[in-house]
Amino acid sequence: MLELTQVEIYYGKVRALKGVSLRVPEKSIVALLGANGAGKSTALKSISGLIHPASGSIRFCGEAIDRDSPERIVRRGISHVPEGRDIFPYLTVSENLAMGAFTRPKSEACETVQRVFGHFPILHRRRKQMAGTLSGGEQQMLAIGRALMARPKLILMDEPSLGLAPIVVHQIFEIILEINRAGTTILLIEQNAHMALQIALHGYVLETGKVTIEGGATELLGNQYVRHTYLGMKV
Amino acid sequence: MLIHVVISGIATGCIYSLMALGLTLIYKATEHVNFAQGDMAMLSGFVAFTFFEWLKLPLPLVFCLTLLFSIGLGLAMEFLLVKPAIRGPHFNVFIITLGASIVLQSASGLIWSHDQFPFPSLFPDKNLVLGPVQTDAGSVGIIATTLVLMLILFLFFKYTKVGTSLRAVSQSHRAALLMGVSVRRSFALAWAISGLVSGIAAFLIAPVVFLSTQMGLVVINGFAAAIMGGWGSFPGAVIGGISLGVLENVAPYYFPPQIKGIIPFAVLVGVLVIRPTGIMGEKRQRRV
Amino acid sequence: MRRITAFHWSIVTAACLAMFLLSPLVLSRYLVFILNLLAIYALVSIGLNFVTGYTGQISVGHAGFLALGAYFTAIVATKAPYLPFYVILPMAGCFAGLIGFLLGIPILRLRGFYIAMATLAFGVVISQIALEWRGLTHGDEGFKVTSAFIGSFVFDSDKKLFYLVQPFAIVLILAAHNIVSTRVGRAFVAVRDSENVAQTLGINLSWSKTSAFALSAFYAGFAGGLFAYVVSHITPDSFSLTISIDFIAMIVIGGMGSILGSIIGAVILTGIQQLLGSLPEIQMLIFGVSLIIFMIFMPRGISGVISSLATATRAGKRLSSEQEAGEKGA
Numbered sequence: 001m002l003e004l005t006q007v008e009i010y011y012g013k014v015r016a017l018k019g020v021s022l023r024v025p026e027k028s029i030v031a032l033l034g035a036n037g038a039g040k041s042t043a044l045k046s047i048s049g050l051i052h053p054a055s056g057s058i059r060f061c062g063e064a065i066d067r068d069s070p071e072r073i074v075r076r077g078i079s080h081v082p083e084g085r086d087i088f089p090y091l092t093v094s095e096n097l098a099m100g101a102f103t104r105p106k107s108e109a110c111e112t113v114q115r116v117f118g119h120f121p122i123l124h125r126r127r128k129q130m131a132g133t134l135s136g137g138e139q140q141m142l143a144i145g146r147a148l149m150a151r152p153k154l155i156l157m158d159e160p161s162l163g164l165a166p167i168v169v170h171q172i173f174e175i176i177l178e179i180n181r182a183g184t185t186i187l188l189i190e191q192n193a194h195m196a197l198q199i200a201l202h203g204y205v206l207e208t209g210k211v212t213i214e215g216g217a218t219e220l221l222g223n224q225y226v227r228h229t230y231l232g233m234k235v
Numbered sequence: 236m237l238i239h240v241v242i243s244g245i246a247t248g249c250i251y252s253l254m255a256l257g258l259t260l261i262y263k264a265t266e267h268v269n270f271a272q273g274d275m276a277m278l279s280g281f282v283a284f285t286f287f288e289w290l291k292l293p294l295p296l297v298f299c300l301t302l303l304f305s306i307g308l309g310l311a312m313e314f315l316l317v318k319p320a321i322r323g324p325h326f327n328v329f330i331i332t333l334g335a336s337i338v339l340q341s342a343s344g345l346i347w348s349h350d351q352f353p354f355p356s357l358f359p360d361k362n363l364v365l366g367p368v369q370t371d372a373g374s375v376g377i378i379a380t381t382l383v384l385m386l387i388l389f390l391f392f393k394y395t396k397v398g399t400s401l402r403a404v405s406q407s408h409r410a411a412l413l414m415g416v417s418v419r420r421s422f423a424l425a426w427a428i429s430g431l432v433s434g435i436a437a438f439l440i441a442p443v444v445f446l447s448t449q450m451g452l453v454v455i456n457g458f459a460a461a462i463m464g465g466w467g468s469f470p471g472a473v474i475g476g477i478s479l480g481v482l483e484n485v486a487p488y489y490f491p492p493q494i495k496g497i498i499p500f501a502v503l504v505g506v507l508v509i510r511p512t513g514i515m516g517e518k519r520q521r522r523v
Numbered sequence: 524m525r526r527i528t529a530f531h532w533s534i535v536t537a538a539c540l541a542m543f544l545l546s547p548l549v550l551s552r553y554l555v556f557i558l559n560l561l562a563i564y565a566l567v568s569i570g571l572n573f574v575t576g577y578t579g580q581i582s583v584g585h586a587g588f589l590a591l592g593a594y595f596t597a598i599v600a601t602k603a604p605y606l607p608f609y610v611i612l613p614m615a616g617c618f619a620g621l622i623g624f625l626l627g628i629p630i631l632r633l634r635g636f637y638i639a640m641a642t643l644a645f646g647v648v649i650s651q652i653a654l655e656w657r658g659l660t661h662g663d664e665g666f667k668v669t670s671a672f673i674g675s676f677v678f679d680s681d682k683k684l685f686y687l688v689q690p691f692a693i694v695l696i697l698a699a700h701n702i703v704s705t706r707v708g709r710a711f712v713a714v715r716d717s718e719n720v721a722q723t724l725g726i727n728l729s730w731s732k733t734s735a736f737a738l739s740a741f742y743a744g745f746a747g748g749l750f751a752y753v754v755s756h757i758t759p760d761s762f763s764l765t766i767s768i769d770f771i772a773m774i775v776i777g778g779m780g781s782i783l784g785s786i787i788g789a790v791i792l793t794g795i796q797q798l799l800g801s802l803p804e805i806q807m808l809i810f811g812v813s814l815i816i817f818m819i820f821m822p823r824g825i826s827g828v829i830s831s832l833a834t835a836t837r838a839g840k841r842l843s844s845e846q847e848a849g850e851k852g853a
Contacts, residue, residue: 048413074415086410088403099403102396103415150415268636319819326581326635327818330775333583333768334814341807455647458640466637493655500644500651507641508629 001026001185002047002078002154007056007066009042016042018209019056024154024202029176029186031196031217033230034206040189041083043206044156047187048080049073060154075103079147083158083189085139087146089132093123096131096142100149109149116145119175137168144175154185161192173199193230197221205230238368240484246374247443248480249381253436254457255464255472256388257429262467263405264425267317267325270332272433273454274339275312279305279430280354280437280446281347287355294355302434309430313423321422336451343448354441377439384435385473388428401425459499463506465515474514544689547682556681559753561793562692563746568773568785569699570742573735575771575779580631580732581639584646585770588740590653590762591619592747594660597668597757608671608678608687612748619744620737627736632729646767653759665758668751678752688749695742700782702738772810776817778824787825 002024009017017039024030032040045051047058049070058066065073079100088096097116101109117124120141126134131142140160147155160176161169169192177199180186190196197203203220205213213226220226254272261269283301286292292300316335320327358376362369392398404411404421412418440453456479464475483498506513547555567589574582592615599611630641653660660666671678671687678684751757769792777788792810799806821828 050409050412069417070412071415071417074413080413082409082413086407086413088406088410090406091399091403095399095403098396098399099411099414099416102400106396146414268639316815316819320822323818323822327822329581329636329639330771331815331818333771334811334818337768337807337811337814339811341804341811345804345808455643459644462637462640493651497648497651500648503644504641504648507633507637511633511637 001061002187003057003059004043004047005057005059007043007046007053007058009039009046009051010054011042016209017046017053020206020209020211021056022204022211022214024185024187027180027183027185028201029180029188029199031193031200031203032187032189032206033191033193033196033203033220033226036191037208038206039209040206041158042209044080044158044187044189047073047156048078050080071103074150074152077151077153078156079150079152079154080156081143081147081158081160083162085136085143087131087134087139087142089130091131092128093131093134093142094127096146097123097149100146103150108151112149112151116148119148119178120145137164137171140164140168140172141175144172144179148179148184152184154187155179156187156189158189159191160188161190161195169195193226237485237488239370240488241481242368242370242378243374244481244484245477246377246480247484248460248477249377250436250439250443250453250476251456251460251479252473252476253381253384253432253439254454255461255476256385256469257432257436258454258457258461259467259469259472260432261425261429263469264401265317265422266405267328268332269426269429270329270454271312271335271339271451272429272457274336274451275305275308275430276433276437276440276453277446277448277451278308278339278343279434280441280450281343283437283441284347284352284354284446288352294357298357298438301437302431305430305434305437306427307430309426309428309433310423312430313426317422317426318419336454340448340451347448349448351445351447354446356442357438373442380435380439384432388432389469397424456499459503459506461513462511463502463513465513468513468515471513471515478514540693547685552681555685556753557793557797559681559684559688559749561789562688563750563753564770564773564793565786565789566692566695566746566749567743567770568777568789569696569782570739570746571770572774572779572782572785573699573702573739573742575774580736581635581771582642582736582739582767583639583764583771584642584644584649584767585739585743586762586764586766587642587646587649588619588623588743589747589750589766590649590759591622591740592616592744593751593757593762594653594666594747595619595744596748596751597666598659600669600671600751604669607673608748608752612691612745615748616741616745619747620741623740623744624733624737626740627733628729631732631736643764643767646762647764650759650762650764653762660759663759665756668755668757670755671752681753684753688753691745691749695745696782696786699742703782769810772814774824775822776813776824778826778829781824781826781830783829784824784826791825 004020004022006019006021007017008015008019020039020043022030022032032043034040042051046053046066049065049068049072053066056066057064060076060078065076068076088099091099097113098109101112104112122138123141123145126138131139134142144157144160157176160172164172173195176186176188188196188200197217197220200217203215203217204211205220205226213220213223215223221231254276257272258269261267279301282304283297286297286300287294312335316331317328320331356373358372360372362371363375392402400411400416401421401424403414404416404418408418411421440450444450457476460475460479461472462475463479464471464473479499479502482502483495486498487495546558567585571582571585574580595615595618596611599606599614626645630638633641654662656662678687750761754761773788773792774785775788776791777786778784795806795809799809817824823831
């Protein structure tokens with residue numbers, strides 16, 4: 001469904017992504033792993049249009065999207081849940097969700113909101129509260145819910161577990177699985193490699209801007225180098 | 236007698252509030268400061284004057300045409316001045332608007348001269364008696380117009396999709412982009428609305444102080460009002476504006492008359508030194 | 524290729540300096556007056572650069588410090604006529620600097636925009652006081668300044684004033700150059716580039732910002748004193764908001780954060796002023812348009828363009844190296 005081919009991205013003179021190629025098959029969950037500064041967020045930003053690649057191509061459902069504006073890309077069906085959640089702190093939960101449906105027809109929003117509240121009942125309880133007053137876990141749920149409002153075919157998630165308590169992380173990952181089962185493809189960046197590989201189908205490891213290892217999730221879980229470097233296990 | 240003074244003070248304050256609202260709007264949506272806000276009103280005033288005096292068009296038509304012009308002016312300024320400098324520090328845009336202020340003033344001086352011109356008021360020139368209070372139709376008209384405009388703006392921002400998207404843009408550009416909102420269009424819209432507000436302000440200011448190229452200096456009162464009320468806050472802009480207007484009108488009764496000119500500046504420095512967040516204060520913390 | 528050494532440069536500089544200092548012998552009185560005015564504006568411009576160019580705090584009220592220095596000088600010269608100018612001028616500078624310091628303490632802890640507004644208000648309040656406090660300043664009638672003197676020699680003509688103004692200007696410019704080359708100057712730049720990082724480097728933020736502000740006020744005040752002697756009759760409208768904006772235009776066009784930039788800016792603006800003096804409207808229009816155009820296309824000003832060209836030429840002479848250093852991202 002999503003295909004990056006030899007994508008090169010520069011921040012000024014610094015080469016952040018060096019010929020990165022990856023594929024996300026439809027209806028799957030793909031994990032993108034790597035240390036800080038490896039280029040994971042950059043890869044996501046290039047997909048959602050926040051940055052444009054210097055060379056290489058990004059194709060979504062067969063069409064090239066590497067020159068599209070973020071607006072166009074949302075309309076094509078890709079939603080991006082950015083790192084740090086980035087919810088609108090002075091809008092209510094409902095208004096945040098409404099913003100998620102910005103590109104969708106008005107009539108649809110009602111039904112989608114119900115679905116989102118179905119995934120996240122707590123958001124329904126807090127729907128009139130200012131989003132900035134929610135806890136970290138609730139904000140993460142809001143961010144994901146907001147992305148769902150656009151009825152995307154593909155969701156990009158940047159470190160959903162960051163800064164959250166383990167119980168909450170578990171909840172979030174359950175919901176990610178739910179969303180995937182309902183038919184949405186997911187590309188997931190995670191530092192918590194263990195959890196990510198539990199739910200993902202495929203995985204890619206990025207190191208200093210290059211893909212160094214790729215394969216099925218179970219393969220990666222068994223890979224010595226991955227176990228040592230990213231899963232914190234003694235070899 | 237004092238009530239009469241307070242009411243004119245409120246009316247003057249409403250004008251300051253309008254200036255402050257225009258400034259706050261652009262600041263909240265784009266994080267830029269528009270020093271030329273007052274001069275936009277001045278130019279709109281001169282355009283209205285041209286329609287009225289030279290083309291002899293009826294006042295209601297002049298009003299509508301001028302507002303169209305003001306909106307266009309806001310859009311033009313955003314396109315010519317802000318868009319090219321958008322990648323630089325905010326300081327740059329502030330200086331650019333400083334330059335725009337100078338350009339607008341001198342261009343207007345060249346076209347219409349620096350003389351003062353009488354300007355027709357939207358409201359009849361008569362005194363009103365409301366119960367025990369004696370005031371004039373002009374002041375009441377200004378207050379009423381401002382209230383209506385504020386109500387419309389409030390409804391727009393709170394309940395419309397576009398208005399909410401502007402609020403969203405002011406809180407996070409990145410998140411707004413990811414929702415499919417065009418931040419570019421939002422900027423243009425903010426400037427367009429600000430232009431509209433300054434156009435309306437022109438019709439309220441010019442009849443009172445006479446139309447002249449120096450009319451734009453009212454922006455400084457607008458800044459003082461916005462800072463006093465709490466920079467970055469819409470209710471603050473209104474509260475600050477009205478307080479400043481009342482203060483200015485009442486002070487000459489208790490202090491030497493020269494003080495009137497200094498008041499906005501003294502208030503500005505005073506507020507910044509004592510309580511920079513003003514009355515309503517901006518809630519955002521600085522992220523390190 | 525013949526190498527141009529430092530020795531060559533110093534000969535050229537000395538020659539230029541000599542020509543400059545002897546110029547009153549050949550130039551008209553009017554042109555000498557212009558050169559005096561230029562020196563004064565260059566000093567204010569350099570001062571403003573300490574605050575804005577180097578420390579990144581914007582001051583829209585520097586005409587206020589100019590006014591403080593000018594009126595201080597005028598008043599003291601009248602009330603204490605036995606004091607020579609070389610005592611009064613530094614006092615004027617210190618007076619302005621002190622006010623700058625006191626103003627800076629509460630104001631500089633605020634964000635940039637607030638500082639701009641506060642300094643704007645300050646500048647206007649000073650010019651209003653100059654206008655209204657007639658007893659002290661003679662209001663809009665203006666204040667006639669007693670001429671400077673050494674012993675029985677009186678500086679009562681523009682050509683004589685040249686030799687009062689320029690030596691001070693040269694000394695102050697060299698001092699400014701020294702300041703920005705030292706630790707103090709580098710601290711200023713660090714503050715501008717990132718206040719947070721500067722703090723982690725152990726730079727005392729408020730001390731840096733306040734001393735930059737006080738220093739710039741000193742320069743403007745000193746220049747104000749010189750201004751008082753040069754125009755010999757000061758009125759409040761020489762210190763209006765418009766003048767403060769002119770100073771900003773100088774550092775924007777000339778280049779912020781650069782002494783050379785301040786001087787270039789002063790030259791260009793004074794030049795425009797004199798060329799278009801009879802057409803004040805067109806002059807203002809050109810100022811405004813220049814401000815906009817420079818901010819959009821050349822935000823680092825003319826001196827910025829010059830230094831970019833210099834760097835590009837030097838870089839072109841070096842071999843280019845592999846650029847794989849420093850990965851950024853994710």
